[in-house]
Amino acid sequence: MSITLSAQSEISCNRIEPVANEESDTKVILQSDGDQSRSSGFCGYLLTFFAFLFVFLTFPVSIWFCMKIVQEYERAVIFRLGRLLGGAKGPGLFWIIPCVDTFRKVDLRTVSFDIPPQEVLTKDSVTIMVDAVVYYRIFNPTVSITKVENANHATQMLAQTTLRNMLGTKSLADILKDREEMSDQMEAVLYAASKNWGIKVERVELKDVKLPTTLQRAMAAEAEATRDARAKVIAAEGEMKASRALKEAANVMSESPSALQLRYMQTLTEIASERNSTIVFPLPLDLISNFMKRSFYWGKGAGERVEGEPPQQPFLTKGEDSDCDNFTDLDFHESFMGTYLYVRLLLYTRANLECGQELPHHSFTQEPLFNVTRPTTFVIHGYRPTGAPPIWINHIVHLLAAQKDMNILVVDWNRGAANLNYFTAVANTRGTAVNITGFIESMEKEGASLDSIHLIGVSLGAHVAGFIGAMLGGRVGRITGLDPAGPMFASASPEERLDPTDAQFVDVLHTDMNSFGLRGTHGHIDFYANGGLDQPGCPKTIFSGKSYFVCDHQRSVFLYLCALNHTCKLTAYPCSSYSDFLSGQCLQCETFKPASCPVLGYDMSQWRDTLLRLGQTRAYFSTTAELPYSKTSYRVDLVTWNQFLRWGVVILRLYNGKNVLESQIDSKLLRFEQYTSTRLLAQFDEEIYPIQKISLRIVTGNVIGPRYKIRLLRIRITPLENPSRPLMCRYDIMLEENAEVSFKPLPCD
Template sequence: MMRILALQVLCLVGTLMLCRAGQDRECDNFTDLDFHDSFIGTNLYVRLLLYTRANLECGQELSHHRFTAQLLFNLSRSTAFVIHGYRPTGAPPIWIDHLVHLLARQEDMNIVVVDWNRGAANLNYFTAVTNTRRTAANITGFIQRMQEEGASLDSVHLIGVSLGAHVAGFIGAMLGGKVGRITGLDPAGPMFAGVPPEERLDPTDAQLVDVLHTDMDGFGLRGAHGHIDFYANGGSDQPGCPKTIFSGKAYFVCDHQRSVFLYLCALNHTCNLTAYPCSSHTDFLNGQCLQCEAFKPASCPVLGYDLSPWRDNLLKLGQTRAFFSTTSELPYSKTSYRVDIVTWNQYLRWGVVILRLHSGKNVMETRMDNKLYRFEQYTSTRLLAQFDEDLYPIQKISLRIVTGNVIGPRYKLRLLRIRITPLNQPARALMCRYDIVMEENMEVSFRPIPCNESNA
C-alpha cells in the first residue's frame, strides 16, 4: 500500500519518473555529449523523445516500430517534431525544455524531440550536413508508420532549427509535401546557399512553410524559402548582439540563436511580433509597407504558432516577405506608429525626422534617418516611428526636422497636418495636430488632439 501511495505522488510531481502500466520508469533524456565526442567524431543515431501534457518533465523514448507499446503517444492528436541543428560542443540545446513546455500550452499534442546529437556533434560541419539526409530518412520512416496506424499528415508540424530546418525540408519532400506545416528557424546557410530547392528547405516541402531569418550574413540562409519569410531587423544583425570578434563565442552564435528566442517569446505571448509584408527591409523602414492590404479582413501577420488567420492568403500569394523590428532583450517588441506629415513649404528642404513622445516624466525618442525625406509644397510624407517602450497615454509630442543647414538662415517649414497612427494598438485613437509652423533644426512641441477624419 505504501508503495502504491508513493508511486501516485511521484506521478503527480512528474519530475523524476514516468508512470506506466502501474510501474515506475526512468526518464529518457536528450543525449549529452562533450567536446571530446565532437573531436573524435560521432556516428549517427536518431532517438525520438516523446513529451505530452501527461509527461512534460519526463521524456519517453519512442520505438521506431512498435506503436502499440507507446501508451502516451496518441495518433489522433497533432504531432510536432522538434529538430535541432549542428552541435559542435555536443551539449544539449538550452532551449529544448522551454520549447516543449510552450508547445504543450498551445494545444494537447504529441511533442517529439528528435535527438540526432550523435551525428550533429562533430567538429567537422560537413559531416553533420551529410547526416541531415540520413536523419530525415529515419524520421520519414517513423511518420510513414504513423500513417499506417491511422495518423494524418495534415496534423504533422515539423519545427527545425538551423540544420534542423533543412532536415524538416527533406522529410517534407520525402512525404510529397503533404505534411501540414514546417517552421524553419534561421535555416543554416553554409553548404545550402545557392543550391537547388530540392537540396534545402523550400515552400513545396509542406502545405505551409514559415521561416524566420535572423543571421543571413552569418550562419543563416539568405533569400525567401517559405510561403512566408519573417525577417527580424532585416534578417541579419540583431540588436544587443556583439559586433566584434573580441566578444568570443557570442559574436558567432548570438544572431543565429536569436531566432529561437524570438520564437519562444512569440509562443509565450510575451511579445507581439507583428510583421509587415514588404518587398525590402528598406521600404519597410521608410514606412511604405504598413497597410497589409493583402491580408484584410485579417490584420498583419504575427510571428508565432497560430498562422490560421493568414493561411489562405499566404497560399494564394505564393511567397511573402514580412519584416519587423525588435529590441535587444525580452520582451523584444517595439511600439510602432505610422507618421503622416503634409508640408507646405516655400522652399524645398531635405532632412531626417526626430520624434519624441512624452507621458508624464517619461520620454521616448526615435530618429527616422533611414534616408533623407523631401519636404516641399503640399507634399505628403509617410514615416515609420519605432520605440523600445510603449508610453501611454501620450500627453505631448516633440518634433524636429534636421536638414544639416548649420551656417545659413533657418528656413521655416509649415506642417498642414501631422497624424500619428498606433500600429500595435489599433483600438487607440489617432493623434493629430494641424497647421504647425516650425524652423528647420529646431524642436517644436505640441499636445496631440483627436483627428478630424474629414481632413484625414
C-alpha cells in the same frame, strides 16, 4: 522801424519761421514745427474759416469729403496749409477740412527687401559677392514723412552701403564663419542710422557669399589634401588596431577550440557565397580520412542509402533509464573524434512535461502517452559542434504544450550533429530525415493525419524538416524553419534544401543571413527580423568569444520562444526590402483584412489562406536588444506647405506625463515640398500610453545659414500594433529647422 516790421508780420500771409539748427535734436525740431503749425497767421485763419463755411453750406454732401478711414496697420499724417497738424491719426475714422488739409498714409507693417549682390573687397584682399535680406518697419509715421523724402528708398541705399562697409573690415574666414554675428552687427548699425527717420530695422540676414572660381578651386584642393592626409592617418591607426585585434583574437581562439571551429564555419560561408568551381578545404588528413570512413549519404527520394557504411546500432532504441529519457549529452572529445548517426525521439505531452519518454521505432503504439490522433509537433535541432544539448529544448516543449493538447517529439540526432567536421553533420541530415520519414509513415498507418503534423527545424534541422516533407510528397501540414543553415546550402537547388513545396504551409524566420543563415525566400512567408542580418544586442567584435559567432543565429529560436509565450507581439509587414520597410513604404495591411499583418508565432491560421494565394511573401519587422523584443510602431504622415524644397531628418518624441521616449526613424534625408505628403515609420523600444504630448524636430544640418521655416498642414500618427486606438492629429504647425516644437495631440476628424 521795428514797429513797422511787427505790423507787417501780423498781416502777412507768409509768416516768418524760426530757422532750426541742423545739429539740434529731432524732438526739438518737431516741437518747433508743432508750435508754428498752431500759429498759421492771418491768411491761414482766413482760409480755414472759409473752408469751414464751405463745409457748412454744402452739408451733408461735404461730410463725405471730410471723412477719411485708415486701416489697423496704417496711420495718417495730416498737413494743414502745408504744416504738420498734431500727431499721426488712426486707426479708424478721422476728419479733415477740404481745400486746406492734406494727408499721407503710412504703412506700419514689417517690410522686407533684398540687397542686390554687392562686390566687396575683404580685409585680406579677396573680392567676393554678397547679398542679404533686410526686414524693417516704420515706428514713427510723422518723422518718416517729415524728415526723409522716401523712407523705403533711403533704407535700401543705407543697407547697401552698410553691407559693403562692414564686410570690408572682415576677413574672408570671419565672413564664412561668423555670418550670424555679422548679421546682428549690421542690424544694430542700420537701426542706429535709421531711427531718426522713424524706422526700426528688425532683422538682417546674409543670404549668399559667392567666391571667385579660382578661390573655390584652391579651397577645394586644400580640403582634398586635408582629407587625404587624414585618411592616411586613419588607415595607419586602423592597421595598428587591427594588428592588436588579431593578436587578441588568436589568444581567444587558443583558449576555446570551439571558437576556432565556428570561425572556420564562417570562412566556409564566405567561400560558399562565391562562384567557384574548385574549393580547397584546409582540413587535417586524419580528420578527412575519418570523415570518409564514417559518413554516408541519404537520398531525398524514397530513402535509399547511396554510399557509405551502415551504422553499427539501430537508429531508435529505448533509453537505459526506464523512468525519464534525457537528451544526449556528449563531451568535446566525442565531438572531435566523430560519432555514428544515432537518432532518438523523446516524447513530451501535457502529462509528462518534466519527464521525456523515448519512443521505439516499431512499437511506439505501446506507449500509453502517445496518441496518434492528436496533433504532433517534431522539434529538430541543428549543428552541435561541442555535443552539448540545446539550452532551449525544455522551454520550447513547455510553450508548445501550452498552445494545445499535442504530442511533442524532440528529434535527438546529437550523435550525428555533434562533430567538428561540419560536412559530416550536413551529410547526416539526409539519414535523419529518412529515419523520421519512416516513423511518420508508420504513424499514418496507425491513423495519424499528416495535416496535423508540424515540423519545427532549427538551422540544419530546418533542412532536415524539408527533406522529410519532400519524402512525404509535401503532404505534411506545416514546416517552420528557424534561420535555416546557409553553409553548403547557399547555392543548392530547391530539391537539396528547404523550400515551399515541402509542406502544405512553410514559414521561415531569418536572423543571420550574412553568416550561418541562408539568404533568400524559402517558404510561403519569410520573416526577416531586423532585415535578417545583425541583431540588436549581439556582439560586434570577435573579442566576445563564442557568442560573436552564434548570437545572431540563435536569436531566431529566442524570438520564436518569445512569440510562443505571447510576451512579445512581433508584427511583420510585407515589403520588398528592409530599407523600404524602415522608410515607411510598406505599412499597409489591407490585403489581410479583417486580420492585421502577419504575426510571428504558432497560430498562423488567420493569414494562411491569404499567404497561400499570394505566393512567397517577404515580411519585415524590427526588434529590441532584450526581452520582450517587440517594438511599438506608429505610422507618421506629414503634409507640408513650405514654398521651397527642404531636406531634413525627423526626430519624434512622445510624453505620457512621466516618461519620454525618442523614436527610431530611418535617418536618411527626406524631401519636404509644398502640398506633399511624407510617410514615416516611428518605432519605440517601449510602449508609452496614453500620449499626452508630442515633440517634433526636423534636423537639416544647417549651422551657418539662416534658419528656414517648414509649415505642416497636418501631422497624423497611427498606432500600428493597436489599430483600435484612436488616430492622433494636429494641424497647421510652424517648424523652424533644428528647433523642437511640442504640441498636444488631438483626435483626428
